[in-house]
Amino acid sequence: MGNMVTVDTHKLAEGSSFYADGQLQSVTVNPRYGSGYLSQVRSLTSGISVVIQNFSLHGEGAFRLPRDQESCPPVIAFFTCYSGVGQISYDRPRIPLGNGFSNINFPEYTAALSMDVKGNTPIQTLIVCMELAVFAELTGKTGDELIEALEMLNFHAGERQKKDWSRSIDFAQRMCGYQALDSFINHPRDTLFLEAKALELAALHIRQLEHLTGKTDQREAASQHVEKIAQACLILKEKMAAPPGARELARKVGLNHNQLVRGFREMFGLGPFEYLRAIRLEKARELIAGHECNVTEAAFNVGYSSLSHFSKAFRDEFGINPKACA
Template structure:
């Protein structure tokens, strides 16, 4: 388990990485009241939040953006297993710092995270959704910084600022769409079906029948919960899987394209370049 704390202006950045050959737990607390936004990378690690006699549990955390208020009475517990490693970035600021944040950031926090700025308990859950493809790219870059020393820190600072900007930008654009627990489970199932069938995904109509939601409800609630339309999510997962295959030399560019369902190498290369900013042939092994 690696846990790094980095101070940037009045923000504390916590970067956590952990893996285990067996099921294990890792707990942490914060020393003072703060408002934070957590970004979860790959792994789908389970999270339990305990405060007093209360407890909240979170699963399916891969790609989750999770904002919250917490004080010193709150304990965060991650359950790590061979299939669920931990990758988490937490951007936090103490309540006492809100008035000192630069670039009107304190006002943004107050307006968009009002319930966290004025908490009514030791732990308050704020807005939560799944990362956009742009946010996923930034999180992946933070966990794979190719630089060292001062250059590494310069890059890190820029990515954290951009990540937080994307979070508030997405938050301000979101429509208020309530997704109930039954719909949430069906949407998680839809996400799983798409991921398991990247090379031959079902149509929107077929997917709707498989999970028991009509197509209109599927499109609307999927975007509300995961932050992107159904097939934007599919494309993003296709390209992410292909990138990993090429980077680890598990497949050639052509093989990776076929594996995730692209018949045209030029279409794959163009989509790849649009997402990552470089073509698949330029990946550094």
């Protein structure tokens, strides 16, 4: 596959079908074009499944996705890109999807048309698929409610004539997704953990969508103090190796200690220093995976003074040893 070559998905899949008897199937990449899985499926509780794409192609380019969706099961799909994807284009919704962004797909929507990818780069996406009846039972919502919210965002993007990305995934979605990917790939028998993360990721998608469209009740900290909490996050990211204490951090952003803690918990589900721990580990993972430094250097760069404490925290967060990322 040469630079910017466009190829049909059926060729990438060597003619294999993504669906059989209305069910998603695992499909490997044609070795002529690359390696890995175009689609790898794990069924969980009745009506819920997780699909990952975990592959790389020999060259940069795009592949067309099939338009015939008659055999697709009627599911709501919570779709998140983590690496390797330049852009996924849709007829509807018009907002494209790229690395670090998410979208929600419905049976009523036109399926994705094409995916632009980077050559020799791991392509990782994760999709939580949920039957409509299961979605309604778990959330008390209908698909129409989410479609209305998505159409609102889509309309505003069209008004601005802005061919922009869909919703950028937040910190909680990123960490949850990494844990789900690790569980799927490295712990195939731990179905309970994967199911918990799949449900959590779907819930985070919905919460973010409702927040963006003003359809969620905002508590005091999340409504009145959101900018100050964001400022506190920025301070922790910039000073993660030597962060201020909790009370000093609160003072810097103009909150009291209780408001700071409550704001972090309402926005992220974490206290300020649980959040600090998570961003330290995520930064260390990026440094190690990008070969910018070794494990010891990464640990000290993000503020750990003990390599053993860092290694344990890393395993607890990602389920693997730091050296496995190198």
